[in-house]
Amino acid sequence: MTDAIDIKPILELRALIKSFGDNHVLKGFNLQLFEGENLVVMGKSGSGKSVMIKCLVGLMEADEGVIRIKGQDITILGQVELDILRTEIGFLFQGSALYDSMTVRENLEFPLRRHKTKLKITESNEELVLEALENVGLADAIDLMPAELSGGMKRRVALARALILKPAIILYDEPTTGLDPITSKEIINLMRTIQKKYKTSSLIITHDVDCARVIADRIILLVDGINYIEGTYQKLIQSEDPKVKAFFKT
Amino acid sequence: MIWLIERNTMKGPALIPSRAESFFNEIGDISYFALRFFREVFTRPFEFRELLRQCYNMGNRSLLLVGVTGFILGLVFTLQSRPTLMEFGAESWMPSMVSISIVREIGPVIIALICAGRIGSGIGAELGSMRVTEQIDAMEVSGTNPFKYLVVTRIVATTLMLPLLIVFGDTVALFGSALVENLKGEVSFTLYFNEVFDALKYSDIIPATIKSFFFGFAIGLVGCYKGYFCSKGTVGVGEASNAAVVYTSMLLFIIDFIAVFVTDIFFEVQ
Amino acid sequence: MQKTVTQKIRLGVFVILGTTLLVSALYFIGNRQNLFGSNIELHAEFTNVNGLQLGNNVRYSGINSGTVKGIEMIGPSRIMISMVIEEKIAKRINKNAVATIGSDGLVGSMLINILPQEGESRPIKSGDTIKSYTKIGANDILTTLSVTNENAAILTSDLLKITTKIIDGKGTIGMLINDTLMADNLKESVNQLKKASMGANNAINQLNTIISSVDFDKSAAGVLLTDSVSGIKVKSIIDDLDASTTNIKQVSENLDTYLNEIKESEGAFNQLIKDEKFAKNLDSTLLNIKEATFRLNENMEALKHNFLFRGYFRKQERLKTKATRDSIKNLENEN
Missing domain, CATH: 2.40.30 (Elongation Factor Tu (Ef-tu); domain 3)
Incomplete structure (x- = not known):
């Protein structure tokens, strides 16, 4: 924790509490993401990983706790400021979440329609879209509909969409679910390339151990609504704690 | 064991209040939803292009359906009521009777029900699947207010398009009716429409048109509400689209009922 | 992009068409109610x-x-x-x-x-x-006319009975006259005839009242009677009615005279010679009556053909067929 004082975290969660009725999902979760870091949060299905990440971007409201992105507490921000702050965050959704009724191009242009003027981006939409698609190697698919794409291609387009505003932080919600191992590997590699190219900080939520091993600088285990343990992959697989061992056994 | 039995018997009566509770809860939710719509519909930014797209989707793409339904409605209605009127020797009342019943009641209600089936369920399913695949969340993160982009445009589109569809459907229905009269009763189209406009009054056409705006609003509102708050994955999408149609149809009749009352008060003199 | 442009155009066409339909409907209705124009x-x-x-x-x-x-x-x-x-x-x-x-x-x-x-x-x-x-309703007039017609129908069937008997040659005229039942029948017939002519008279009087009370020339009165029946038609019906009533009146007077004559000469042998002539007279009288009732019927028929009265007459028709059937049955039974 002493590190945190030296290097200011770009994203910080403190004592996050969230319940749905009697179901207490998060009971004081803490997290710090530092600049240029790949942080993986692991947990079982239903352990509250997705809830945590949604609270982070303001899709859900936390019951209690502090959420600070680039030093700003998002829980007290108004809609306009929140939208500006969101331009700093790219979000890759679990199921890609491409807009079914729009072409790939329109999907990528969508974040630009509101944010472009605010960010004073001078390039044309066309240039930005092509650049983002080239980054994920799918420049040919620009006029296809999402229904015409394979699962892996969808994930790449979704990644391109998350990247189009060149955000400082990218949040990945289960980036490899529903993909075959080879495609998963491709996506993970892509994530690493992009991270290097744009110097982004990434927060990755997953239950895929392989993914965590390849990409993680640091891993946090989310168990019982709290950050149960954190450390490097090496440190965690050596842990004797039965709950930690359960994760890395296979 | 006694404790178990007690618990089981407790379940019965406890079910009813919880049902009533969820009913009122739903009514409250949908009212908030409507309130939010009115708050957001007048504030910037306006999603004008999306509104046009939705209008096109709902208006133009329903034309064929509404046209065919309206035509058959007018045709069948005239064929069915002819014998009864002939018994009284009052076939010449056919145009006025058919036009008044179609314009005042049957046209708006039938076409609104058809649109509830086509548009309402479509909205429910589309928004529902957007919700479960997190497309709505993605929009929110992209800095676009999904409520404005998806809900407001759709509700405004249905509210504006339904009266037009109903006018169109009524017209086609009257042509269908005129066709029957023309073939069976040897009434010319000119005479038929002369009699139609003789029989119709502002008190027939204006309340019906106002009513159809509310019909459109109800279709959009319920469809969007059900879709927007869809949960439980793909099963939920089906449920949302189904519930959208069922609730909308019910709501349409309730609105119709209220509209008749209100019309009665304002046009009492007639 | 191209797609949305055509979409916009189509939507525009639809919106304009729909609005035009609505506005023109509103205009036509307003036009009918004379909201526009001077x-x-x-x-x-x-x-x-x-x-x-x-x-x-x-x-x-x-x-x-x-x-x-x-x-x-x-x-x-x-x-x-x-x-x-x-x-x-x-x-x-x-x-x-x-x-x-x-x-x-x-x-x-x-x-x-x-x-x-x-x-x-x-x-x-x-x-x-x-x-x-403020005029009398058309319904009142129709009711009176219908009663008159019924009376005429009963009368014809009664007279038919008498003529049949005469033609069949059931005994001499003396027998015919001595037959009290027959005499009563004849009297009854005359009464009926009187009633019929009175009924017809009433109807005509009513019509006349309308005409005179408004004090119009004849064609105007005709127009007044019913709104949709053409005035001339009604006028001619009234004329016909008038003629038939006069006929019936004449016939009943004739019959009265004969009846008195017969009564006075009751039993007298020399009347036998007259018999043939009397029978002929009676026959022609009956013919006259028939003609009169026929005309009355024709007038009613004319009214019936006016579609507006159709519903009213359809009911009458049913009742009448039933009545005729009954009277024929009675006649057969008596014979």
Whole structure:
């Protein structure tokens, strides 16, 4: 924790509490993401990983706790400021979440329609879209509909969409679910390339151990609504704690 | 064991209040939803292009359906009521009777029900699947207010398009009716429409048109509400689209009922 | 991009088309209610408006020329009706025109008829009040006519019985006359005949009352009687009715005379010679009666063919067929 004082975290969660009725999902979760870091949060299905990440971007409201992105507490921000702050965050959704009724191009242009003027981006939409698609190697698919794409291609387009505003932080919600191992590997590699190219900080939520091993600088285990343990992959697989061992056994 | 039995018997009566509770809860939710719509519909930014797209989707793409339904409605209605009127020797009342019943009641209600089936369920399913695949969340993160982009445009589109569809459907229905009269009763189209406009009054056409705006609003509102708050994955999408149609149809009749009352008060003199 | 442009155009076409339909419907309806164009206002006072409503048509000489715009009670049994009349028609209406309340057929909606009058008068101005007349309903007249017709039917069947007997040669005239039952029958027939002619008279009187009370020339009275039946037709029906009643009256007088004659000469042998002549006379008398009733029937038939009275007569028809069947049955039984 002493590190945190030296290097200011770009994203910080403190004592996050969230319940749905009697179901207490998060009971004081803490997290710090530092600049240029790949942080993986692991947990079982239903352990509250997705809830945590949604609270982070303001899709859900936390019951209690502090959420600070680039030093700003998002829980007290108004809609306009929140939208500006969101331009700093790219979000890759679990199921890609491409807009079914729009072409790939329109999907990528969508974040630009509101944010472009605010960010004073001078390039044309066309240039930005092509650049983002080239980054994920799918420049040919620009006029296809999402229904015409394979699962892996969808994930790449979704990644391109998350990247189009060149955000400082990218949040990945289960980036490899529903993909075959080879495609998963491709996506993970892509994530690493992009991270290097744009110097982004990434927060990755997953239950895929392989993914965590390849990409993680640091891993946090989310168990019982709290950050149960954190450390490097090496440190965690050596842990004797039965709950930690359960994760890395296979 | 006694404790178990007690618990089981407790379940019965406890079910009813919880049902009533969820009913009122739903009514409250949908009212908030409507309130939010009115708050957001007048504030910037306006999603004008999306509104046009939705209008096109709902208006133009329903034309064929509404046209065919309206035509058959007018045709069948005239064929069915002819014998009864002939018994009284009052076939010449056919145009006025058919036009008044179609314009005042049957046209708006039938076409609104058809649109509830086509548009309402479509909205429910589309928004529902957007919700479960997190497309709505993605929009929110992209800095676009999904409520404005998806809900407001759709509700405004249905509210504006339904009266037009109903006018169109009524017209086609009257042509269908005129066709029957023309073939069976040897009434010319000119005479038929002369009699139609003789029989119709502002008190027939204006309340019906106002009513159809509310019909459109109800279709959009319920469809969007059900879709927007869809949960439980793909099963939920089906449920949302189904519930959208069922609730909308019910709501349409309730609105119709209220509209008749209100019309009665304002046009009492007639 | 191209796609959205065509979409926009199609949507535009649809919206404009729909709005045009709605607006033109509104315009046509307004046009029918004379909301557009120049109109003048006209008033008439009635004691009874028979359920007239706002928006009902106003006809001048049978042309739809305006609508009822106001119905106001201005005193006990005094109702002021305001009408809006198209100006192009209004300039043909004179101040001495008369307004009456009628209906568009037996079950149709009410309307106001304005009827032109002979004589010099200035054209109406906006705000004028014209004379009015409240008439007897068409229904009353029909009921009277129908009773008359029934009486005539009974009478014919009775007389038929007598003639049949005479033609069959059942005994001499003396027998015929001595037969008290037959004499009673004959008397009864004469009474019926009288009743019939009285009924017909009543109907005609009623019609005449209408005519005279309005004090119109004959064609105008005809128009007044029913709103939709053409005046001339009704007029000719009245004339026919008048003729048949005269016939019936004459016949009944003849019969009376014969009856008295027969009674006076009861039992006298020399009357036998006269018998043949008497029988012939009686025959021709009966023929006359037949003709008269036939005409009466024809008149009723003429009314029946007017579609507006159709419903009323259909019921009568059924009753009549039943009655005729019964009387034929009776006749067969007696023979």
